[in-house]
Amino acid sequence: MARMLRRYEDAQRMNHWFIALMFFGAGLSGLAFFHPSLFFLSHLFGGGAWARILHPFLGVAMFIAFLGMFLRFWKQNLLNAADREWVAHSGDMLRGDKSRMPPV
Numbered sequence: 482m483a484r485m486l487r488r489y490e491d492a493q494r495m496n497h498w499f500i501a502l503m504f505f506g507a508g509l510s511g512l513a514f515f516h517p518s519l520f521f522l523s524h525l526f527g528g529g530a531w532a533r534i535l536h537p538f539l540g541v542a543m544f545i546a547f548l549g550m551f552l553r554f555w556k557q558n559l560l561n562a563a564d565r566e567w568v569a570h571s572g573d574m575l576r577g578d579k580s581r582m583p584p585v
Contacts, residue, residue: 496550503543510536 489497510532513523523532566583573581
């Protein structure tokens with residue numbers, strides 16, 4: 482039986498997809514107000530009034546969820562010695578020489 486490597490917890494995945502949904506919702510509602518030819522997108526939110534009401538709430542919800550994700554992962558995003566070694570050899574990889582790259 483193959484063992485599976487679990488990279489992210491369910492709460493982390495749900496937070497990621499919540500941010501993605503809020504991003505697209507805020508983007509579509511914002512596009513509805515960007516140009517009159519895109520106003521038909523406001524019907525996705527129940528009309529122009531509802532799109533105007535929901536747009537800032539979608540943005541705030543996205544920011545709060547992103548802040549939670551940032552606070553959860555900030556330590557893993559700090560550069561360590563292995564990262565610095567990889568960056569030092571990244572020029573070799575960009576030139577097509579992967580043999581000098583450190584192990585992942």
